[in-house]
Amino acid sequence: MSEDVRTNATQEGEEKSLNFIEKIIEDDLANGRVPNNTIVTRFPPEPNGYLHVGHIKSICLNFGLAQKYGGICHLRLDDTNPAKEDMEYIDSIKSDIRWLGFDWGEHEYYASDYYDQLHEIAINLIKQGLAYVDGQTPEQVKENRGTLTTPGKNSPDRDRSIEENLRLFKEMGEGKYPEGTYLLRAKLDMASPNINMRDPALYRIKFAEHPRTGNKWCVYPMYDFTHPISDAIEGITHSICTLEFEDHRPAYDWACSIDGIDHTPHQYEFARLNINYFVMSKRKLLNLVQLGIVSGWDDPRMPTISGIRRRGYSPESMKDFVSRVGVAKVESVVDYSLMEFCVREDLNKRAKRVMAVLDPIKLVIDNYPEDKVEYFEIENNPEDPTAGTRKMAFCKELYIEREDFMEVPPKGYHRLYIGNEIRLKTAYYVKATSCEKDENGNVTVVHCTYDPESRGGETPDGRKVKGTSHWVSARHAIDGEVRLYDKLFATEYPGGETGNYLDDLNPDSLIVLQNAKLEPWLADAKPGEYLQFMRSGYFTPDYDSTPSHPVFNRTVTLKDSWAKQKAKMGL
RNA sequence: UGGGAUGUAGUGUAAUGGUAACACUGCAGAUUCUGGUUCUGCCUUUGGGGGUUCGAAUCCCUCCAUCCCAGCCA
Helix, strand or coil, X not given: CCHHHHCCECCCCCECCCCHHHHHHHHXXXXXXXXXXXXXXXXXXXXXXXXXXXXXXXXXXXXXXXXXXXXXXXXXXXXXXXXXXXXXXXXXXXXXXXXXXCCCCCCEEEHHHHHHHHHHHHHXXXXXXXXXXXXXXXXXXXXXXXXXXXXCCCCCCCCCCXXXXXXXXXXXXXXXXXXXXXXXXXXXXXXXXXXXXCCCEEXXXXXXXXXXXXXXXXXXXXXHHHHHHHHHHHCCCEEEEEHHHHHHHHHHHHHHCCCCCCCCCEEEEECCCCECCCCCCHHHHXXXXXXXXXXXXXXXXXXXXXXXHHHCXXXXXXXXXXXXXXXXXXXXXXXXXXXXXHHHHHHHHHCEEECEECCEEEEEECCCCCCCCEEEEEECCCCCHHHCEXXXXXXXXXXXXXXHECCCCCCCCCCECECCEEEECCCCEEEEEEEEECCCCCEEEEEEEEEHHHCCCCCCCCCCCCCEECCEECCCCEEEEEEEECCCECCCCXXXXXXXXXXXXXXXXXXXXXXXXXXXXXHHCCCCCCEEECCCEEEEEXXXXXXXXXXXXXXXXXXXXXXXXXXXXXX
């Protein structure tokens, strides 16, 4: 094949190395092993929960591969277990994929679309003597499956006649037998060293209402039977799944080899995404929701796609994140710090800078005229000249951040303390003169004087200040609620010590500040806007936000080298 | 102890028999009207042992470690 398929030139023109799946695909393409030379992938979530960050890897892989090689990616809801699945989940899955910017077009499928065909294939297997109805109890089935190191034993029903099997399977489907009484099994090899090949179950009886097929069926096909055949029906060429399915590949290949089934699809396995400080199993996430530890699947502390979206992560940053993580077969755990790096990098370029004082104290400029108001023009984003400017009102009384003033400053502190001069961002230089305290000794008001010559933030004499504070005019500011989110878990591997991840919850994962002072226009900010509260972090309006009660979620803090320095000094 | 997989800096990923590298983290410094950004530098790597070869992360042997599998879940 020609060089242009072999290489992978990026916009910069440099060559990026291929991951192992891309290598396989390019090899298949180069050797004419792909029908119509068009690869077809699929993203096959089970609608039994919300999608999480781990799924982003799979979504980007499947949709990304299709994009890159001019193929097609199907969305297939793998809905073969009506006991666990729900319409709510189907809707959330679709909106999460769209949020990431992927489009499956008309290729929206459901495993349940294939129930009729699957049923027919099962009957044909029975007719060929390749499947049988097993009347063993679930306990007997388990017993006779053997163990990891010992072979299983054949079921006494294994040699039931074809007619009998046909009759029983028909009656199973007619609802004549309760759950657990009969099972349709493939006749493979009870002595196989691979347990998945020891006569895998094909159909079980389940009296559950299905989100899509309602009560039409009371027998439902199993994953090992449904998945490969769904792939075959849809013409999937590269069926990509996670490592734990490696052992199932022989079953997959068996199903694709059934008479009349397209044997094009091949299964490839990659390592799922793990991130430290996170739990990523749907079961655990469901638990957090049901126990009320979080407010719901979209709680901004949840690693769900809806959670991180509400938290203020951009889809672009997440796509960048998974691309940096890469694709391989090694079980791995990615540092949460990489995810934070990716959002910061993206939001630094696009977030509008605003002044928000989270924990306010009043700053009074004693030598500033009582009623004077002046306006300063402030750039919306120093990283993006096209972002424009806005005007901010300034007057005698302002709010500044409580931590920007100290009566007794530690070494290295270059913010406001009595006698020290700092800059109020884009406004004036001010020098602290005194402070007032309440009965508990907490500073309530800081007094200062300003230098009129320093208007705009620079002085004619060119003297420098070490600190620059953000501020809002006390007369103009509005109040707002700010939700400071941090990691949900305090340890790298939740439950790693005690075995119970709930033991490792971070008690400070959410701190709500009710008294933040904000630039007035923030009352109208809408969810989905990316903001930087200067010197503090990236924030986004929550959907709880209203003009009379604005609410902001912290996406991630800014990097804070002063906090590090303080920590080192033991402060 | 059956079967399936995997071992490259702290973390993740490259290098397909020819100088072990990139990113994140960490550390140090410079710049800065955000203690942000940007920039510079530093730290640390082929699981062990044999073998083949002029030459091995790469090929062979062997040992070790880790993960997955005994649902009528996916």
